[in-house]
Amino acid sequence: MCEVIKCFKCNQEGSRRDLKRIKKQWICRNCESTMRKEHREFLKRKVLGIRTRKQQVAEWKEKRENKLLLPKIKSIKPKKKTSALGLYITRDEKDVIYKTLIKNGLDSKTAKKRIKNLCNKMKELKEQIGIKIKDETELNKEFKRQFEELVKCQQ
Numbered sequence: 001m002c003e004v005i006k007c008f009k010c011n012q013e014g015s016r017r018d019l020k021r022i023k024k025q026w027i028c029r030n031c032e033s034t035m036r037k038e039h040r041e042f043l044k045r046k047v048l049g050i051r052t053r054k055q056q057v058a059e060w061k062e063k064r065e066n067k068l069l070l071p072k073i074k075s076i077k078p079k080k081k082t083s084a085l086g087l088y089i090t091r092d093e094k095d096v097i098y099k100t101l102i103k104n105g106l107d108s109k110t111a112k113k114r115i116k117n118l119c120n121k122m123k124e125l126k127e128q129i130g131i132k133i134k135d136e137t138e139l140n141k142e143f144k145r146q147f148e149e150l151v152k153c154q155q
């Protein structure tokens, strides 16, 4: 004889073979997969803080609108902001330089030392161009350009 049991979510009836027991409650396959999906979403959005594309677009829009509302007063820009621009050598960039240096015949110790020097130089450079150029996009462009120059000199 087959015992009839019900899904605790949607009340669908079934046998032990159709339903699954989770935390002392029976659940059907449909509800189980929905719950899993919801839980994955919960982990992604609430725990890991990954935003959906829709949320991102909404945020960008809001940012743009805020930007339009705020009058641009360049002289009041806090100087600290320069460091938040991401003007630094990324890991990937370091890897590329490292490989290039090794290919050019340097041993790994010297190559690492050169990269360290390069990073220090970039710090100085950042401060120098940060004084002259106030526009963030321009600053980034100029930084990348000068960075390339430096890399060329290192080789």
Ligand SMILES: [Zn+2]
Pocket: 007, 008, 009, 010, 011, 012, 027, 028, 029, 030, 031, 032
């Ligand atoms: Zn169900």
